[in-house]
Amino acid sequence: MTELDMIKITELTRNFKDKTALNQITLSILEGELFGLVGPDGAGKTTLLRILAGLLHITAGKVVAAGYDLNKEPEEIKPHIGYMAQEFSLYEKLSVMENLMFFADLYDVDVKNQEDRIHRLLSFAGLTEFKNRRAAHLSGGMQKKLALASTLLHKPPLLLLDEPTTGVDPISRREFWNILTDLHLNGTTIVVSTPYMDEADRCSRVGLMYQGELVICDTPVNIRRLLDGDLIKITTSDWQAAQAVLSPLAGVKEIQTYGEALHILVDSGKKRLPQLTRALKKHNLTVSEARTASPRMEEAFISLINKMESRE
């Protein structure tokens, strides 16, 4: 373990009764990283975060986080992390201020600076004018920001966030990520799980989990590069028929469906776009949109997961 490792996971396995939730995961996260965890539901993201928070026993392997061996010191790490559970987990009958006071007490925030700290976090999270409102009466986005603020009271060097923006409107989501970016720039190590690929794109590194395994772990740029070739987006009158027509054509590597639209991975966009539209017209399918686009994280991940699924 180098001095810069905030988290070092070695061959971590966690079983729930007969199910393997995490299988032989090895991963190091550097100090100051904003690390994104992505993957389908049930891939093991929450289990991994809970283990890092000292909430779950380790079946096998070794996890060292913030300098604490979690096999031996699951309680000792607790004052040094901020953890935000997936569901809203603050007290609805308490006001914003009272919730923050409660957690300030639990984390032994220095009493002299406690009020100052709370006020700074309130303005940081944009909650100052709502400080006397009951948590139950906050919007979803504000609740998430309050939960985040309550995990930051004791200035933890390591922040673990489990899908913090699920079920939040796009504007609140952007605000939330602006706060995370600020924290990241101030040197806090953040591990965040997310179902949104645009959020994964903002991370310094991303790990893709699938069925308890860490499939890939790299920077967003490198993950996008895994898709060699181009992307063509086509919208037609009948996407099922179109998919049947296009998939056997030369140069088509993979077709992903996005509602009515098809995202088609091809070896060369320039060369294949005219060929594909011609093929569709021949089958009397009206094409309302057809253009090339640069592949995003989303296509890269779906492609990776498709490969995993077909491997089985």
Add this chain to the structure above:
Amino acid sequence: MSYRHLWAVTRKEIQHIFRDRATFILVLITPTVVLLLMTYTLAVNIGHIPLAVLDYDQSPTSRAFIQRITAGEDLDLHARVDSIAEIEDLLILGQVKAAVIISPKFGRDLLSLRGIDLQVIIDGTEPESGGFAVEHIGWRAEAFANEILADQFQMRGIPLESLQPIDLRVQAWFNPGLKPIIDLVPGLISIVLGFPALTVALSLAREHEHSTMEQLLVSPIKRTDLLLGKIIPYILVGLLNVMLIPIFAILWFKVPFHGNFLIFIALSAIFLFAELSMGMVIGVFMKSQSAALAMSFLVVMFPGFFLTGIFFPIASMPEIARMESLFLPGTHYAIITRGVFLTGIGLETLWPNAVMLLIIGTAFILVASLFFKKRLA
């Protein structure tokens, strides 16, 4: 142990109790309302117990006695019989619930100021009405004997004043109005104070359901601080009940209060500690509020009814039930409430019950903190 953590949890829980309507009603309103309801339903149901009487004496005194014991609403003279066999038949047929056998020397013994023998046979399959009959026949017999004694004193020229102190004591001890309510209410208090225990079980389960538990478990709080911080507020609101309910019992039901109120409060606090620790054990094992509720009824409320000696005498229980009743806080508290209310006894008699409550409470809180892990799943 961190007082800051303890106070944080206590403060948060008190805020919850006073802001959450359901919790508020359950801990502060329900006990009094249930006491009222149960007192009325249960007190009305007991009474008019059919009696058989076997009078071997056939003297004016024995006849006056029979008239006296069946004069009230509580016991009815169903049949005069001539043999034990007849009594057996009537008991088997269920036509009477109890029988009184008056010995041949009843009148003579009483008038000559000797002790009297009175035999009461009860239907053991219905111990509640049987026990009720025994108790009431006893009270009546005592009162009757006192009157005869007073007459005899007068006839023999012994000044009545010398009887007075005995008379006063007997009156106070034996519920002179013969109202079952007076006997019932103090026992019921120990049942209705089970509601705070139920709420403490629910409050832990609620944290699990709302996943606030996850946030607590990930914080540096010690588990004993968390559990104690959860119990203390409910002991406090339980004590509010302990102040409220006696006022109700005394003013509304006219139950006498002969004991020391401060000792009553202190013993009640110890009882609440034991009862709430029991609720805490339930809360530790049950992860949903509905499961915690069902389990609370199973191990707190129902045994409170059946095993604590409030309705059914512990002496008539099978050994295993007697053992269990020893470990129920309600058993000891029922003895305390009855003693303090009706007879005015204090710590000199009740200390073994107080010690037992402390032992039970400590044992339960240890079990709770032993099984409460700062981990999920």
